[in-house]
Amino acid sequence: MLSLSQTSNSLLCIEWIPTESGLKVINYKKLSYNSQSYKDFLDYVFSEFKIKNVDDEKKPITLSLDSDNVCITSFKCDSQISLNDRIEWYENKFLGKYITDNHDIYYYPIDGNNGEVMVIYISKDLKNNILNSCAKYNYELRHLSIDIFSANHAIHIYNSSSNDRYILWKIGKRNMHYLLYYEREVLKCYLKLKCGKKIECIQSIG
Numbered sequence: 001m002l003s004l005s006q007t008s009n010s011l012l013c014i015e016w017i018p019t020e021s022g023l024k025v026i027n028y029k030k031l032s033y034n035s036q037s038y039k040d041f042l043d044y045v046f047s048e049f050k051i052k053n054v055d056d057e058k059k060p061i062t063l064s065l066d067s068d069n070v071c072i073t074s075f076k077c078d079s080q081i082s083l084n085d086r087i088e089w090y091e092n093k094f095l096g097k098y099i100t101d102n103h104d105i106y107y108y109p110i111d112g113n114n115g116e117v118m119v120i121y122i123s124k125d126l127k128n129n130i131l132n133s134c135a136k137y138n139y140e141l142r143h144l145s146i147d148i149f150s151a152n153h154a155i156h157i158y159n160s161s162s163n164d165r166y167i168l169w170k171i172g173k174r175n176m177h178y179l180l181y182y183e184r185e186v187l188k189c190y191l192k193l194k195c196g197k198k199i200e201c202i203q204s205i206g
Contacts, residue, residue, distance in 0.1 A: 002139070004045065005064040007147060008173050009034045013049045027052050036069060038126055042133045061134055062143040064150040067178065070122045071103075072146075072190070074205040079115035083107070086117060095121075110206040111186045118190065118205050120146070148178050152187075181206070 005012040015027035029049045035041065075094065077086040087107055091100050099105070103121040110116045127144070134141045143150075148170040170178040175196055181189040189206035193199055 002051070002059065002061045003064075004061070005147070005150070006033065006066045006069070008066065011045065013045060015051060015053065017053060036126075037129055038133065039129045040133050040136070041130070042137050042139070046137070059137075059139045060142045061139040062145075063130060063141065064145045064147055065122075067146050067148065067172075069126065070120055070146055072118070072120050072203070072205075074110070074116055074118045077115045077117070081115070083109060083117070086115070090117075090119070108187070111183075111188060116206060118187075148180055152180065152182065176202070 001016050001018075003014045003016065005014075009032060011031045011033035013027075013029045013031060014025055016023050016025045018024075027049070031045065031048050033041075033044070035044075075086075075090050077089065081089075091105075095105070099121065102124055104124055104127055105119065105121040108118040108120070110118055130144065131141060148168055151168050151170075165181075165183050168180040168182075172178060175194055177191075177193045177195055179189075179191040179193070180187060181191075187206065189204070191201065191205075192203040194202055
């Protein structure tokens with residue numbers, strides 16, 4: 001399995017294999033990477049990162065994107081209205097045809113009684129560039145996620161949290177901080193903060 005994670009201007013590359021005692025990392029490298037298009041990105045990865053466990057069959061790959069590569073927003077609507085009707089209203093009134101035609105859009109209702117829905121959308125061109133580069137090298141994209149959200153999957157994989165409530169905290173560039181708050185594995189809140197002499201809330205969802 002090849003796992004890639006983008007953070008700021010770097011791409012972290014990890015090659016690992018499953019064993020009876022758990023996951024075993026067999027190769028690791030941090031690469032400089034600042035492309036936002038991901039066109040032929042594996043050409044660059046494999047020129048700098050030599051895979052040890054080569055298999056001619058379909059190979060799995062996971063990729064975690066920096067949050068700057070997607071748009072994260074939300075909207076609130078009467079929770080008595082069906083989710084499909086809320087989505088249709090939001091796309092018509094707020095996103096518009098350009099966004100809906102050129103982006104893949106994902107909706108995540110936030111648990112609570114205010115009808116808030118988290119919205120994440122990614123450029124279709126960016127996503128197609130990723131898929132095309134994977135296909136070129138016979139890799140199957142198993143998982144495409146966003147930095148801080150992908151960390152929550154690791155918690156489930158390693159079963160490292162015995163707490164019903166926990167916070168994930170990412171410290172980003174330019175004094176930006178990102179926090180996710182979960183209760184019993186359900187996302188309750190997403191915060192984007194700027195921390196300097198004072199703390200400024202840039203975005204709050206949930």
